[in-house]
Amino acid sequence: MKKVPVALLNITKRFGKGEEIIKAVDRVSHEFEAGKLTALLGPSGCGKTTTLRCIAGFYQPEEGDILVDGKRVNHLPPYSRPTGTVFQNYALFPHMTVFENVAYGLRVKKLPEPEIKQKVAQGLEILQLSGMEDRRPDQLSGGQQQRVAIARVLVNEPQVLLFDEPLSNLDAKLRVYMRGEIRNLQERLEITAIYVTHDQEEAMSISDTMLVMNQGRVEQVGSPLDIYRKPATEFVADFIGMTNFLRGTIKSTGDPRMRVSIYNVSFELPADDRFDVGEVVTIVARPEAIRFSEGGEAAFNGTIHSAFFLGSLVRYEIAVGDGDLITMDDSNPVRLLSKGSKVKVEIIPHSVYLKKVEKTK
Ligand SMILES: Nc1ncnc2c1ncn2[C@@H]1O[C@H](COP(=O)(O)OP(=O)(O)OP(=O)(O)O)[C@@H](O)[C@H]1O
Ligand SMILES: [Mg+2]
Structure with missing residues (x-):
C-alpha cells in the first residue's frame, strides 16, 4: 500500500x-x-x-x-x-x-x-x-x-x-x-x-x-x-503522568559536570550551557526519578505523608524541606512504610530534566 x-x-x-x-x-x-x-x-x-x-x-x-x-x-x-x-x-x-x-x-x-x-x-x-x-x-x-x-x-x-x-x-x-x-x-x-x-x-x-x-x-x-x-x-x-516540579539552584558549572542544589544537598548533572551559576531552575522529576537513599551527600530527609500500594509499586507522598510534598515510586516493593516514617531520599540524576523557570503570566 x-x-x-x-x-x-x-x-x-x-x-x-x-x-x-x-x-x-x-x-x-x-x-x-x-x-x-x-x-x-x-x-x-x-x-x-x-x-x-x-x-x-x-x-x-x-x-x-x-x-x-x-x-x-x-x-x-x-x-x-x-x-x-x-x-x-x-x-x-x-x-x-x-x-x-x-x-x-x-x-x-x-x-x-x-x-x-x-x-x-x-x-x-x-x-x-x-x-x-x-x-x-x-x-x-x-x-x-x-x-x-x-x-x-x-x-x-x-x-x-x-x-x-x-x-x-x-x-x-x-x-x-x-x-x-x-x-x-x-x-x-x-x-x-x-x-x-x-x-x-x-x-x-x-x-x-x-x-x-x-x-x-x-x-x-x-x-x-x-x-x-x-x-x-x-x-x-x-x-502525561505525575510529575514533581522542584526548585533547585545551580551551584557550579563547568565541563563535563555541573552541580545543582536542592533541599540543602547537591547532586551532579552533565553540564548544560543554558544555565548560569546561582540561577534558580525547575527540576522536572517523575516519581520514578526519586528513590530511597542509604545516605551520602546527595540524600535529603523526608517524612512519609501517604502511601498507596499499587502492586508493582508503592507510590509515596513524602514531606521534604519546608513541607513540600514530593511523589516518589518505590518499584518492586518489599515493604510498606507508614505515615510519619522518617526516610532519606535522593534524586536519580540521569532521570531528571532541568528547565528554565517559567515566567508567571
Ligand atoms: N458540533 C459542535 N457544536 C458546538 N460546539 C462544539 C461542537 N463540537 C465540539 N464543540 C466544542 O468544541 C470544543 C472541542 O470539542 P471536541 O469534541 O473536539 O473535544 P475533544 O478533545 O474531542 O474532547 P473529548 O475528549 O471530551 O471527546 C469543546 O469546547 C466542545 O464543546
Ligand atoms: Mg472527542
Missing part, C-alpha cells in the same frame, strides 16, 4: 455565534508522517475530535488547508476523501449481519458481487472474524464489534486511518489487548493512522508520535519517550 502523509496548515474551526464563539481548533499545523501512527492526546474538550473530523471531512474548517498526499482535500466530502474513520460507538448497522456491515461501503460503490465477497472475506480474516459472517452485532462481544467496525473501514482501502477513542467502550483488559491489535495491524499495513484518545497510557503505548493538545492548540509534538521525559510545558508534564 502507498504510504501518504497528511498535513494540516493553520487549521481553525469555530463553533457558535457572536459572544458565544468557541475556537475548538485554533491555528493547528502539523505534518503527520506517512505510514506512522500519530496520537492526538489531550483533556476533554481540547479539540481532538474536531481536528479529526476536519481531516475526515465531517467538519469544514473556517481557515487553513488540509493536504493528503500533498493534495488539498478541503472541498471534498468525507466519502471522496482517501480516509476511513473508526468511531467510538462502532456505528454498526444493528439489523445487518457482519458480512453486510463490512460489505456496506463496497455496495455503495457498486462493486461486482464476487469482488465484494473476496474483499469482505479478506477484511474479516485480517481482523480474525472469519466464521462470524452471519451474526448480527448484538451477537458479538464489544471487542468483536469494534473489529467489525475496523474491517468495514479497511475494505474500502483508505490511505489514512482515523480513530476516535475506538476502545473507550471496552473493559480495561480488552482495551489493552485491542490497542496492541490496532498497532500490529497499522504496522503490518504500514498505513498512516491518526488516533484520538484522552488516555495518555494508550497514546504512549501505541504511537510513533504524539501531539498533545490544550484548548484547541498544539502544546507539544514528539515521540512518547521525549514527551514523557522532556515535557515542554507544565501542562504537558502534568497531563
